[in-house]
Amino acid sequence: xxxxxxxxxxxxxxxxxxxVVQISSSDVxxxxxxxxxxxxxxxxxxxxxxxxxxxxxxxxxxxxxxxxTAWNQIVPxxxxxxxxxxxxxxxxxxxxxxxxxxxxxxxxAPKK
Numbered sequence: 001x002x003x004x005x006x007x008x009x010x011x012x013x014x015x016x017x018x019x020v021v022q023i024s025s026s027d028v029x030x031x032x033x034x035x036x037x038x039x040x041x042x043x044x045x046x047x048x049x050x051x052x053x054x055x056x057x058x059x060x061x062x063x064x065x066x067x068x069t070a071w072n073q074i075v076p077x078x079x080x081x082x083x084x085x086x087x088x089x090x091x092x093x094x095x096x097x098x099x100x101x102x103x104x105x106x107x108x109a110p111k112k
Contacts, residue, residue, distance in 0.1 A: 031105035046102025053082050063106035071103045
């Protein structure tokens with residue numbers, strides 16, 4: 001029950017938070033060229049995880065604010081912080097990868 005409430009709260013928070021970037025089919029194509037099996041669903045899940053977990057502690061950076069190398073250094077450190085702050089594993093390795101796939105894919109998104 002508690003887990004359901006946590007996920008519901010995260011979903012509501014993500015839905016109400018300012019949107020960083022809208023994902024398009026061209027983003028999925030670009031992601032697939034970098035990460036096999038990238039879908040709209042995986043990028044959307046990565047975005048939701050990013051907004052809900054990272055945005056809970058500080059303002060969100062646009063994915064294009066950093067390059068791939070920087071995101072690959074920042075995200076693992078921040079995942080450790082989230083898990084430490086939560087007192088348990090909130091973001092596992094799979095969720096970390098979803099966040100990274102989203103950020104790295106959207107890093108090279110054309111400016112709108």
